[in-house]
Amino acid sequence: MEPFSPQLIYIEPGALEYPLGRELKEKFEKKGLEIRETTSHNQVRNIPGNNELQQYRNAKSTLVIGVRKTLKFDTSKPSAEYAIPLATGCMGHCHYCYLQTTLGNKPYIRTYVNLEDIFDAADKYIEERNPEITRFEAACTSDIVGIDHLTHSLKKTIEHIGQTENGRLRFVTKYHHVDHLLDAKHNGNTRFRFSVNSDYVIKHFEPGTSSFLERIEAAGKVAKADYPLGFIVAPLILHENWREGYLDLFERLEATLPTFAKKDLTFELIQHRFTKTAKNVIQKRYPKTKLEMNEDERKYKWGRYGRGKYVYKDEQANELKDTIQTYIDRFFPESKIEYFT
Numbered sequence: 001m002e003p004f005s006p007q008l009i010y011i012e013p014g015a016l017e018y019p020l021g022r023e024l025k026e027k028f029e030k031k032g033l034e035i036r037e038t039t040s041h042n043q044v045r046n047i048p049g050n051n052e053l054q055q056y057r058n059a060k061s062t063l064v065i066g067v068r069k070t071l072k073f074d075t076s077k078p079s080a081e082y083a084i085p086l087a088t089g090c091m092g093h094c095h096y097c098y099l100q101t102t103l104g105n106k107p108y109i110r111t112y113v114n115l116e117d118i119f120d121a122a123d124k125y126i127e128e129r130n131p132e133i134t135r136f137e138a139a140c141t142s143d144i145v146g147i148d149h150l151t152h153s154l155k156k157t158i159e160h161i162g163q164t165e166n167g168r169l170r171f172v173t174k175y176h177h178v179d180h181l182l183d184a185k186h187n188g189n190t191r192f193r194f195s196v197n198s199d200y201v202i203k204h205f206e207p208g209t210s211s212f213l214e215r216i217e218a219a220g221k222v223a224k225a226d227y228p229l230g231f232i233v234a235p236l237i238l239h240e241n242w243r244e245g246y247l248d249l250f251e252r253l254e255a256t257l258p259t260f261a262k263k264d265l266t267f268e269l270i271q272h273r274f275t276k277t278a279k280n281v282i283q284k285r286y287p288k289t290k291l292e293m294n295e296d297e298r299k300y301k302w303g304r305y306g307r308g309k310y311v312y313k314d315e316q317a318n319e320l321k322d323t324i325q326t327y328i329d330r331f332f333p334e335s336k337i338e339y340f341t
């Protein structure tokens, strides 16, 4: 698949005070793209489209160049201590995506240009936890790799964290456009993860993302560039013939991944979950989705601030966990499973 290219650009005036803001403006002007000014990202209400659905689709190819004002980082359990805010939104169309609700009616992509402020804040968090390691997750609110060929802000973050003693960076992607990241001076401080899934899940629920093969080829390149490598298998879905589907995934992963990439591998396992709000949004945006979201067949798990989620019932979740663990032990005996949630 081709790297993401926005159709419409908005620039917040404050963004032009930063070198990256000016650089991006110039870059997109040269490409002849339509650039509009906006006083605040909240005012990007005029995204073209005759109805909500069209506006949603157009928003997914709109890039807002902005300034990150809140420099208090969110926590990001269980994969890291903090979420480092580099961008929000994603051009992918994964039906189950958590951004459907977290970004609600702001589905456009917004990239932040005040990187120095963000790095200063990260340094303070590292300092506070010294001598403990502080991990930052860069993919909490977007698929950052998928847009980084345009901004290189992830690359700069990798290099910044690479210079620290106790900082670590991690992110996950479904895109294979990694070439510009291969020569970044990561110093082993960044764990590069790819999201993988059964053929059924990728085919039915992940439109607008790179293919399985493209992701694995990119994983091979990343491992060759000495990045610690990992896979997130998520969302784990109990679809028809799921046992065979996931067995096939691990067989192909084992067969395709170069041998040198199999050292120091990590796996993170996340079962499918949804909220009532997410279900409503998903059904509106992807009315023909095959995504199963029947509350009666799920268990309600209470969450922070009283916002709970529907996960699989214990018996099913345990079966899922045991099956996937068995496959990982069989095909990647030296790897580490970080968590199942």
Ligand code: SF4
Pocket: 089, 090, 091, 092, 093, 094, 096, 097, 098, 099, 141, 142, 143, 174, 209
């Ligand atoms: Fe959401 Fe990730 Fe899919 Fe983008 S690639 S739509 S962030 S799940």
